[in-house]
Amino acid sequence: MSTVQQFRTGDTPLPEVIILTHKLTREYDMGSELVRALRGVSVQIRQNEYVAVMGPSGSGKSTLMNLVGCLDTPTSGEYWLNGQKVSDLADDELARIRNKEIGFVFQTFNLLPRADALHNVELPLIYAGVAARQRRDRAAQALQRVGLGDRMEHKPNELSGGQRQRVAIARALVNEPSILLADEPTGNLDSTTSTEIMGVFAELHRQGQTVVMVTHEHDIAAHAARVITLRDGLVATDQRQAA
């Protein structure tokens, strides 16, 4: 097991460290009271790790997920993603980071209902400015990678839950992001399909993909090689386990 870098403000993360948070805090001003959702989270995730983030509701795991996903900015602390300090970037730069570095997989799939699978997978490439022909090729490849090469022209309502989540995974992968960020990816699936989706994640991890997954289910978290548990806005445990 590699040693963890003793990170100080002003340092630069090691090249193999994809995600580094340093004393990350996030506070919400709810008018009458200040909610401290994160109270100084320092985590390092290396390339090709498979990490599950757990914790009860209110532990701050959603907040951490939003920050890691560059959907939100921290109140204080640093966040480095793939060698770039992203904690103080502006809105449009964050949009670019989300597009290039992060592949989201949501609990509710979030596919465009009127678009077919291929177009849904194409979406990130549109915002990356990829030309139309190339987009189609790459989207088709991504769909083949998740085993949906024969369902490209199907709309979401013509697909099963597992197939929908596969489309969403293909969409997350299509721009070759640094991390695959999944938020309760099996929350809307039955156990058989959940196992199937976990199989897809395991295969992607085996191919070298860095995977971060937020879940509250222990048997799902068991698929990950490392489990970080949050409690009251702080890291409670950080354990490696045999896959």
Place this chain on the structure above:
Amino acid sequence: MHFLEAFRLAIQTIRAQKLKSGFSLLGVFIGVASLIGAWSIANGVNRYMTEKFAQTIFGVNTFQLRRRPIFTPNVPDSVWRAWQRRPRIRFSDAEAVEAGISVPVMTAWQSSDNVTVAFGSKEARDVELTAASERYFDIKNLRIATGRAFTGEENRSGVPVVVLGEAVAKRLFIDRPPLGRNVRIGGIPYRVIGVVEHQGSLMGFPLDRFVVVPALSPAQNLVNPPGILDAFLVKANSEGEMREAMSEAEGIMRSRRHLRPQQDNNFVLDTSEGVQRFWAGISRILMIVMPGIVIVSLVIGGIVIMNIMLMAVAERTREIGLRKSLGARRRDVLQQFLAESTAIAAVGAAFGIVAGILLTVLINAVSPLPASISPTSVLLGVIMGAGVGVVAGVYPATRAARLDPIAALRQE
């Protein structure tokens, strides 16, 4: 994201929601269609009035010495009675004016009334009989289709020859050649020597139901008492010369009628200006009222589109959140919704243009009102339609662009 991409996306959404989009583009559709339709009518009537109407009645650079104006819209009874009390124009007035004008002009006498013209047992009723001198054809630009016009000699000697309008020739002779035949005008026999080219119609009135005979021929008694004219026509070579001839004619007539300086003319020197001034007044009103209607419908169209877009933003909050999470910048989202509202408006404007053109064609086909499409109105329709789309889209699109992706994604 490329703008073209945003536009393609917009078209996809519009096609997916045909009914909703149909309603939302109705306002712009009506606005643009009415803009083009109303403009076409104004444009057509305007051209008609200035080019055809005025010239058919008067001729270019032509004035008429008359007892009262030829075109008399909305004249009170008192004025009308005063006109009726005026002395009439006499042959001697026409001769004196002709002799006194120093610029080169072409002149003609004219008196008209409605009569019945007969050939054998066939009759043409309500035919305008004009007793005129030989230059009348040139001044009125009446070209002879077959045969010839009468000569100055024939006019002075009062030979009973007649030139027929096309409709009269058709009515009396159908397919047979009319030349050399004798027709009866108010019972007086006349020999046909020519037929005038087809003249068409003017605001729905046919222009081919007339006959022209020499001013001094026997039928003159059917139109006016002896020695009296309806009008003395004077055509100059240019507008400047026409004005000069008019002031000379005015002086001659005033002295002939012994008018003192403070007395008004008891005759008129009528030109197409009167008609045109009257029409200009109407078209000015039209040009003020019409943009009002158009602006109101475009504003309503804009409000409808804005509402639809606000609904679309609310309905598609989750989609916006998703797009943002996938890397859409504010600008991309803004562009997407702006393109959508602009596309809706542009489609509405396109349909509006087609409808406006069809309306114009329809008006031309079924009504005597002349209408002609003005390219300016089409261009304006496009610009205003798209403009409404952009303006109506700005607020909803800005709201969409400002959505917080986390909140948007969480929305059910």
